[in-house]
Amino acid sequence: MEEINHRMVRVGGINIHIAEKGEGPVVLFLHGFPELWYSWRHQITALSSLGYRAVAPDLRGYGDSDAPTPITSYTCLHIVGDLVGLMDALGVEQVFLVAQDWGSWIAWYLCLFRPERVKAFVCLSVPFSPRNPKMKPIESMRAAFGDDYYMCRFQEPGEIEAQIAQVGVSEVLRKILTSRKPGPPCLPKGKEFRDDPDTSSTLPSWLSEEDLNYYASKFNQKGFTGGLNYYRNLDLNWGLTAAWNGVQVRVPVKFIVGELDMVYTTPGAKEYVHNGGFNKDVPFLEKVVVIQGAAHFISQERAEEINAHIYDFIKKF
Numbered sequence: 001m002e003e004i005n006h007r008m009v010r011v012g013g014i015n016i017h018i019a020e021k022g023e024g025p026v027v028l029f030l031h032g033f034p035e036l037w038y039s040w041r042h043q044i045t046a047l048s049s050l051g052y053r054a055v056a057p058d059l060r061g062y063g064d065s066d067a068p069t070p071i072t073s074y075t076c077l078h079i080v081g082d083l084v085g086l087m088d089a090l091g092v093e094q095v096f097l098v099a100q101d102w103g104s105w106i107a108w109y110l111c112l113f114r115p116e117r118v119k120a121f122v123c124l125s126v127p128f129s130p131r132n133p134k135m136k137p138i139e140s141m142r143a144a145f146g147d148d149y150y151m152c153r154f155q156e157p158g159e160i161e162a163q164i165a166q167v168g169v170s171e172v173l174r175k176i177l178t179s180r181k182p183g184p185p186c187l188p189k190g191k192e193f194r195d196d197p198d199t200s201s202t203l204p205s206w207l208s209e210e211d212l213n214y215y216a217s218k219f220n221q222k223g224f225t226g227g228l229n230y231y232r233n234l235d236l237n238w239g240l241t242a243a244w245n246g247v248q249v250r251v252p253v254k255f256i257v258g259e260l261d262m263v264y265t266t267p268g269a270k271e272y273v274h275n276g277g278f279n280k281d282v283p284f285l286e287k288v289v290v291i292q293g294a295a296h297f298i299s300q301e302r303a304e305e306i307n308a309h310i311y312d313f314i315k316k317f
Contacts, residue, residue, distance in 0.1 A: 003021060003045075004019050004020070004021045004041070004044055005019070005020050005021060006018070006020075006064075007020075008064075010089075011081075011082050011085035011086050012078070012081050012085050014065070014066035014068060014082070015066045016057050016059075016060065016065045016066070016082060016086060017037070017057065017058045017063055017064035017065045018037070018055055018056065018057045018058075018086070019037040019038075019040075019044060019055075019056045019057075020044075020053065020055045020056070021044050021045070021048040021053075021054050022044075022047065022048025022049070022051070022052055022054050023051075023053055024051045024052045024053050025051075025052055025095075025096060025119075025314075026052070026053045026054075026087075026092045026095045026096065027043075027047050027052045027053070027055070027095065027096045027097075027310070027314065028055050028056075028057075028083070028086075028087070028095040028096070028098070029043060029044070029054065029055065029056040029098050029099070029103075030056075030057075030059065030083075030097070030098070030099035030100070030103030030106055030107055031056070031058075031059065031062070031099075031100060031101070031102075031103050032099075032100045032101020032102040032103045032104070032125075032126075033101060033102045033227045033228075033230065033231075034172075034173060034176060034177075034215070034219060034224060034227055035062075035100070035103075036058055036062055036063040036214075036215060036218055037056035037057060037058050037063060038063075038214055038215065039056075039100065039297070039299055039300060040054070040098075040299060042299070042300065042304075042306075042307065043056075043098065043299060043303070043306065046303075046304075046311075047307070047310065047311065050311055052096070052314075055086075055095075057082075057086060059079060059082070059102075059103070059106070060073075060074065060079060060082055060226065061074060061222075061227055061229060061230070062218075062222065062226055063218045063222060064218070067223075067225070067226040071157065071232050071233065072233065072236065073229070074226070074229035074230050074232070074233050075233045075236055075237055075240060076106065076109040076237045076241065077240055079106050079109075079230075080106065080109050080110050080113055080114070083106070084110075084114060084117065093117065094116070094117055094118065094119045095117065095118065095119065096118075096119050096120055096121075096122070096317070097110065097111070097118050097119075097120070097121040097122070098121075098122045098124070098310055099121070099123060099124065100124040100125055100297070100298075100299050101124075101125055101126060101296070101297075102126075102227075102230050104123050104124060104125060104126035105126055105129070105230075107121060107123065108123075108126075108128050108129070108249060109237075109241075111249045111250075111251045111253075112241075112244055112247060112249055113244075115249070115250055115251050118251045119251075119314070119317050120251065120252040120253070120254075120313060120314055120316075120317050121251050121253045122253075122254050122256065122309065122310050122313055122314065123253055123254070123255045123256070124256050124257070124298055124299060124306070125256075125257055125258070125261050125264070125296055126263050127255060127257075127263075127269070127272060127273050127278055128249055128278065128281050128282050130246075130277075130281050131238065131241055131242075131244065131245050131246075133245050136234075136235045136238050137151075137234040137235060137237075137238055138151070138152060138155060138234055138235050139235075144184075144267070144268075145184045145186070145266075146186070148186040148187055148188045148189070149184055149186055150184075150185045150186060150187050151231050151234065153187045153189075154228050154231040154232065157225075157232065160187075160192065160224070160228060161223065161224055161225055161228070163187075163192040163193065164192075164193070164224055167192070167193045167194060169216050169219050170213075170216040172193045173212060173215050173216055173219065174203070174212060175193050176193075177207060177212070177215075177300075178203065178204055178207065179262070179295070179296070180260050180295045181262065182260060182262060182265035183261075183262035183263060183264075183265045183266035184262070184267070185262050204301070206301045206302075206303065207300060211300075248281055248282065248283055249282045249284075250284060251284060252284045252286055252317070253282050253284060253285045253286065254286055254287045254309065254313040255273070255278070255287070255288045255289070256288075256289045256291065256298065256306065256309055257273075257288075257289070257290055257291070257298075258290075258291050258293075258294030258295045258296060258298045258301070258302075259290055259291060259293060259294060260293070260294065260295040260296075261294070261295055261296045261298075262295075262296050263296070264290075273288060286313075287313070291305065
């Protein structure tokens with residue numbers, strides 16, 4: 001990890017920490033929740049050795065980047081603004097985009113708002129989510145999955161943060177990162193992050209105690225509120241994006257998902273991905289790859305496989 005360079009970039013009035021390595025076309029990596037630039041450590045090393053400049057920020061609210069206090073400072077417009085500002089600071093007009101989990105959600109917004117800034121997008125785990133003009137996201141999720149659905153439970157400021165404090169940062173990170181339980185994920189009150197039979201106390205081969213300690217050290221410093229605020233803006237994002245209702249995402253896309261991924265195994269997801277809905281909304285979707293036996297955090301669990309998939313796609317452009 002010492003070979004990866006770290007610096008702060010001033011973007012949109014806040015400081016964004018980036019990890020970068022290599023020279024060449026920029027590959028911009030966007031992490032999810034609860035992750036950091038560190039989730040892309042294997043990809044940064046691999047892509048930089050193949051003639052690319054790999055850049056992975058801590059998104060606002062995470063790691064060594066600033067975490068503005070207002071909840072409304074974490075809308076899709078703020079975060080896409082950070083990314084466009086970062087590209088400008090890097091001196092590039094276009095990037096190859098690689099994203100996972102919430103990073104993918106933000107990447108879809110970037111592709112929707114500023115498609116001319118994206119050469120191609122390798123999306124992990126979270127397919128495009130077309131806007132439903134008739135119902136706000138949280139209302140829709142409650143109707144489909146109930147009040148215990150994790151995105152619904154994340155809405156009340158301070159509530160989940162208090163549960164995390166009770167269980168402990170390291171233990172919560174261990175449970176989330178190693179969970180292989182199919183979706184939709186639920187967090188019943190009083191049982192949050194506790195006694196999940198689908199998680200083992202033994203770390204998998206792809207996540208070491210050193211890795212877990214790095215994540216824990218940053219979340220102990222920063223807390224989880226910044227990352228949780230992304231979820232708390234889902235309904236506000238819905239309102240802000242009314243002008244893009246029905247607009248297609250018109251960039252080349254490769255979608256990769258683990259067979260056991262909690263998003264992919266949520267009711268309706270497979271049908272959308274495989275039965276034409278995804279292709280209709282993303283007409284330049286070139287390939288869908290389902291990795292057998294893999295779960296949600298595939299950039300780490302199947303690092304070499306993901307590295308190969310990324311390179312095989314972006315080298316065409």
